[in-house]
Structures are given as C-alpha cells and as structure tokens.
Amino acid sequence: MTDFAGGPGSAASAGSAGHPEAVRTRGLYKRFGQQVAVGGVDLVVPLGSFAGLVGPNGAGKTTTLSMITGLLMPDGGSVEVGGIDVWRDPVAVKAHVGVLPEGLRLFERLSGRELLSYNGQIRGIPKEEVTRRAEELLRVMDLADSADKLVVDYSTGMRKKIALAAALLHNPKVLFLDEPFEGVDPVSANTLVEVLRRYTASGSTVVFSSHVMELVERLCDWVSVMNHGHIVAQGTLAEVRGDHTLNDALLHLVGARGNGEEGLSWLGSSSA
Numbered sequence: 260m261t262d263f264a265g266g267p268g269s270a271a272s273a274g275s276a277g278h279p280e281a282v283r284t285r286g287l288y289k290r291f292g293q294q295v296a297v298g299g300v301d302l303v304v305p306l307g308s309f310a311g312l313v314g315p316n317g318a319g320k321t322t323t324l325s326m327i328t329g330l331l332m333p334d335g336g337s338v339e340v341g342g343i344d345v346w347r348d349p350v351a352v353k354a355h356v357g358v359l360p361e362g363l364r365l366f367e368r369l370s371g372r373e374l375l376s377y378n379g380q381i382r383g384i385p386k387e388e389v390t391r392r393a394e395e396l397l398r399v400m401d402l403a404d405s406a407d408k409l410v411v412d413y414s415t416g417m418r419k420k421i422a423l424a425a426a427l428l429h430n431p432k433v434l435f436l437d438e439p440f441e442g443v444d445p446v447s448a449n450t451l452v453e454v455l456r457r458y459t460a461s462g463s464t465v466v467f468s469s470h471v472m473e474l475v476e477r478l479c480d481w482v483s484v485m486n487h488g489h490i491v492a493q494g495t496l497a498e499v500r501g502d503h504t505l506n507d508a509l510l511h512l513v514g515a516r517g518n519g520e521e522g523l524s525w526l527g528s529s530s531a
C-alpha cells in the first residue's frame with residue numbers, strides 16, 4: 260500500500276514535521292561532467308500541499324524534478340513518491356504521477372482531442388471514460404473550440420493547457436509542473452490556477468517550479484528554495500518567508516548578486 264491510500268491526514272509516513280509525505284528525496288545527486296547540478300538534495304513535500312520549488316537560473320530545479328519524475332537517472336540518492344521508490348519501481352510510481360515537463364515535447368501531428376485520447380489509452384483507461392474526461396478537460400481549459408486543431412498550431416498558452424490536461428487525465432495523486440506559467444497570458448494563467456486549486460482542494464499534491472514569486476506566494480502553502488544544487492530553505496510559506504516578501508527572502512537566501520552596478524557604462528550612453 261502506498262502513502263496515497265490513506266489520503267490527507269493519513270499517518271502512513273510521518274515526515275520530519277509530522278506530515279505524511281507525497282515526495283521525499285534523500286541525498287539526490289546529479290553531475291554533468293565536472294558540473295554538479297544537484298549536490299545531495301533532501302526535498303520534502305507534505306501530502307496535499309501546493310508546493311513551490313524556487314531558485315535562481317541554474318539552481319538545479321529542472322534536474323531535480325526530472326530525477327523525481329523518472330525522466331533522468333540520478334547518480335546518487337533516492338526518491339520516493341507516495342512511499343514508492345521511483346527508480347526501483349518506476350511503473351508503479353508512474354500510475355500516481357502527472358508531469359508537465361520543461362520544453363513540452365508533445366505529439367505535434369495530433370489534434371488536442373486526439374492527444375488526450377491517446378494519453379488515456381496508453382494509461383489503460385476505458386475508452387468511454389477517456390472521452391468523458393477529455394471533453395470535460397477541453398471545456399474547463401477553454402480548448403473546446405480548438406480541440407480538432409493540430410497541436411503544432413497551438414499557441415504557447417494552449418500548449419501548456421493541453422499538456423496540463425494530458426497530465427491530469429489519469430487523475431494522478433501528485434502533479435509535477437516545470438514552469439507551468441512561463442509564456443502564458445493572464446487569462447490562461449487564471450484558468451490553470453483554477454484547475455490546480457480545484458485539484459489540490461481534493462487532497463492531491465502539486466509541486467511546481469517557478470520564477471514568479473508573487474504567484475508562488477499566492478498559491479503555495481509549502482516552499483523549497485534551491486541554490487547551486489542544494490536546498491537552502493524549506494518549509495511552510497510562512498516559515499520560509501518570515502516577515503519578508505518571498506522575493507526578498509529568496510534574494511537574501513541566495514545572496515543578491517548585484518552585478519549590475521558596475522560595468523556596462525557604454526549602455527545607453529550617447530558616445531559611440
């Protein structure tokens with residue numbers, strides 16, 4: 260039995276703060292040549308949280324999420340999602356997780372509707388149920404009018420929405436989203452937020468990476484901050500930001516670099 264079985268409030272696997280956990284990594288490590296991208300990360304996400312993974316460019320967020328979701332093999336450490344070891348039992352884990360990866364490689368020559376249908380079928384969901392869920396998702400995501408358009412012709416925001424619909428179709432218990440709001444207009448972002456809020460309200464867990472601190476602050480009840488391949492702060496939103504805004508707390512935690520004050524004297528000057 261996985262930790263998901265007990266739902267929110269299950270005492271199946273009490274974390275360090277007394278929460279059952281949706282995600283736990285221990286000493287997660289990845290190196291690309293000489294570059295240590297993730298240097299021993301202990302990430303914890305309590306069950307039922309809306310969790311944000313934040314940090315500057317190159318901090319290791321995408322690499323961490325890729326190892327947690329079974330897309331990139333770690334060089335060391337372990338990952339559990341719902342109490343299942345991702346790299347020992349990848350098939351079991353994949354039934355419980357939905358992923359919106361960075362880069363969004365989709366089946367471009369399928370229509371939105373076909374993409375959802377195909378996703379449902381490879382997940383082994385009965386055809387009528389796939390159709391029912393797909394039509395509902397298309398409607399909620401404001402994609403019903405574009406359902407028969409090829410994905411290659413979708414805009415950035417439409418691609419994010421159809422990818423989120425595909426990630427939700429099998430009703431996963433944990434959803435991982437890498438920069439879900441990047442390039443998404445405010446109207447589409449609002450749709451995504453509403454869907455995700457509804458999803459977590461039912462006890463499911465969302466983990467997403469973002470550079471938009473206002474959004475993380477508005478949505479998340481749990482935050483993990485990465486810098487240089489390490490977790491530098493982790494806890495409830497209130498614990499991580501203290502008396503500051505999350506943006507100020509992040510700048511403090513990662514050390515504001517202030518590179519802009521010197522140099523570039525030529526920029527904007529009238530001399531050639």
Ligand SMILES: Nc1ncnc2c1ncn2[C@@H]1O[C@H](COP(=O)(O)OP(=O)(O)OP(=O)(O)O)[C@@H](O)[C@H]1O
Nearest residue numbers: 291294295296314315316317318319320321322323
């Ligand atoms: N396939 C790869 N080959 C070589 N280096 C890589 C590879 N993927 C990531 N890296 C390096 O690992 C480090 C962490 O990258 P990662 O993409 O995980 O950071 P990130 O926090 O997601 O950054 P961003 O916010 O810019 O998306 C960076 O220094 C990056 O250059």
